[in-house]
Amino acid sequence: MKILRTRAASVSRQGLCTALLVASLTTAAVGASPPHNAADAGDPAPGPGNPQRLPHGSPNLALPDLVPPPGTPGAPGPGTPDGGPDKATGIPATALAAYKNAEKIAKEQWPDCHVPWELIAGIGKVESDHGGMGGGLRTDGSSAKPIIGPPLTGEKFALVRDTDGGRYDGDRQFDHAVGPMQFIPSTWQAYAADGRGTGQKDPNNIFDAAAGTARYLCAGGLDLSKPADVEKAVLRYNSSRDYLNTVLAWMRTYQNGGGGAVSDVPVGSPPGGTTLPTIPTVPTVPTVPTTPSRPTPGNTTPSTPKPNPKPKPDQNKPGGGDKDKPGKDKPGDHKPTASRLERKGAKKLTAEAGKDFGPLTVRALTADGKPVTGTRVQFEVIGDDGPSFPDGPTITATTGKNGLVTVKGLTAGDTPGTYTVRATIGDRGSTAVDFTAVVTPPTTPKADEIVRVGETPLSVTAGDSFGKVRVKATAGGKLVAGVKITATVLKDGNPTKTGPYFKDEAGKPVRTLTVTTGADGTKELNELFAGDQKGSFTLLITAGDGVRLSLDLTVKAKPGEPTESGRPGDKGTKDGAKGKPTPATPSAGSSPSPKATRTKG
Structure with a gap:
């Protein structure tokens, strides 16, 4: 973890430092090679929202002992001053090899960037004291213990929620800067580099981290032979002027x-060892910049330059400049890596139980906010008894044009409630984007008319059965399934405890029945x-919202039994004093049914 060290310089010393910096930067700019065409610098520049530039720890802002620029009084001559490196400003050999190797990689892959190893080393010094904060470096570039910055909770430092699932920093809630160059995990995923030629990219290894720093500083076509671009590049790492000056x-x-290079005792070396570490996988940077061949390990004889070396193309002529060489991994060849997801469309989706939700995108x-194609995204329903995709609670799809991916077929379950559908890059929960899926109870279908099926009059003798009355529900003339209807037996317009009745599941008489129309x-x-x-009754059938159907029910006395008026049952006798014959009441099905009354509202 980064440790804030006390600034060792006074205000006047900082002023002198700034003056020397201006002078030396001007000297560097004047002596720089002509700018190259940076059109092939394919890595996009970090966007303004990149968390790397935000406060992510306490860098070591102690200034070095000042060394005047060459040619000024007190400046050192060629070679190492005083016949050997200064212990106060020297760099552990493993770290130095990593910085110089990163410069070499940058010359090969980003030739228009001109990043010096000294700039990479300056960042390594300020960020982790060249890996010393991890207890020292092993000769393979790893440190004794991981160098992990503080959690970025938004309290003392920036707020950066987890983007790597704890892969690099061990924290699944918040990000930490990691490794000797203190990369934010999402930045490392976007600008990672292989500095050892092993096919691995590890921010905790100083060879990979230094190469990644070179790539990050060069992104966006910067030319670090220009002071303005140097300033821009360093402020990407930490947008602090004190950080830049240091x-x-x-x-x-x-x-x-x-x-x-100073003698050190790398982790794992015998006590008292002073031999500089050998890095088998990272060749020494050639002392002759134009010599393309790498020296053989152990061979101290300088390589003999090949005769008639290929002349460097004139950058000022049309078509000048190095062409892409087969096998060279130029910045534009790096496939961008998705480090986060962005939800498109509404966060909250609603569907009735059993029906489909809309698409999720x-x-x-x-x-840096650039879309990435070819990224596998997993959508997963969180919780039990909730919505489901066709093959279960998860579905995986790959991003296409503009980095977008849309999935369909999410069906609401039968249980109303609120559920979460989580989208992640692969199975990395750190990149989660959540949708809210609300399952509502099914809406009861509505009808605007209830009609009896059949015309047989509902008139029977006491003790008999009317049979089963069939009805249909329609809306706009179309049959409607799932309509809830209630049938009630009435006498003189009021519910009655006597007269016709249904039977419930237990076989007991009931005079109110609720059912639902079927699929037809x-x-x-x-x-x-x-x-x-005996007498006249009404069967009232309702379907809510005032939709009702009234059916007349007639219960006749048995032959010879008195009617409601006390007279004998219907045998064709005269009716009262008038002596008019009372026609026999037709039995069920013998004549047209009286018209059913349908009312709405």
Whole structure:
């Protein structure tokens, strides 16, 4: 973890440092090679929202002992001052090899960037004291213990929620800067580099981290032979002027003779060892910049330059400049890596139980907000008994054009409630984007008319059965399934405890029955029994919202039994004093049914 060290310089010393920096930067700019065409610098520049530039720890802002620029009084001559490196400004050999190796990689892959190893070393000094904060470096570039910055909770430092699932920093809630160069995980995922030629990219290894720093500083086509671009590049790492001034002070110290390899005891070496570490996988940077071949390990004889070396193309002529060489991994060849997802469309989706939700769409982005195609995104329903995709609670799809991916087929379950659908890059929960899926109870279908099916009059003798009355529900003339209807037996317009009745599941008489129309929009009521009470009744069928159907029910006395008026049952006798014959009441089905009354509202 980074440790804030007490600034060792006074205000006047900082002023002198700034003056020396201006002078040396001007000297560097004048002596710089002509600018190259940076059109092939394919890595996009970090966007303004990149968390790397935000406060992510306490860098070591102690200034170095000042070393005047060459040619000024007190400046060192060629070579290492005083016959050996200064212990106060020297760099541990493993770290120095990593910085120089990163410069070499940058010359090969980003030739228009001109990043000096001294600048990379300046950042390494300020960020982790060249890996010393991890207890020292092993010769393979790893440190004794991981160098992990403080959690970025938004309290003392920036707020950066987890983007790597704890892969690099061990924290699944918040990000930490990691490794000797203190990369934010999302920035590392966007600008990672292989500095050892092993196919691995590890921010905790100083060879990979230094190469990644070179790539990050060069992104966006910067030319670091220009002071303005140097300033822009360093402020990407930490947008603090104190940070910038300190890094540049160390860079110039190293350029002016400090920064030689110092003896150290790398982790794992025998006590008292003073031999500089050998890095088998990282060749020594050639002393002749134009010599393309790498020296053989152990061979101290300088390589003999090949005759008739290929002349460097004239950059001022049309078509001048190095062409892409096969096998070279130029910045534009790096496939961007998605480090986060962005939700598109509404966060909250609603569907009735059993019905489908709308589509869910996300976009895969790099740390700098660039869309990434070809990223596998997993959508997962969180919780039990909730919505489901066709093959279960998860579905995986790949981003296409503009980094977008859309999935369909999310169906609401039968249980109303609120559920979460989580989208992640692969199975990395750190990149989660959540949707809220609300399952509502099914809406009861509505009808605007209830009609009886059939015309047989509902008139029977006491003790008999009316049979099963069938009705249908329609809306706009179309049959409607799932309509809830209620049938009630009335006497003189009021509910009655006598007269015709249905039977419930237990076989007990009930005079109110609730049923639901089937898939064809019709429903056959339970069998309706006449009962023993003679007279006229009404079967009222309702479907909510005032939609109702009234059916006349007639229960006749048995032959010879008195009617409601006390007279004998219907045998064709004369009616009262008038002596008019009372026609026999037709039995069920013998004549057209009286018209059913349908009312709305």
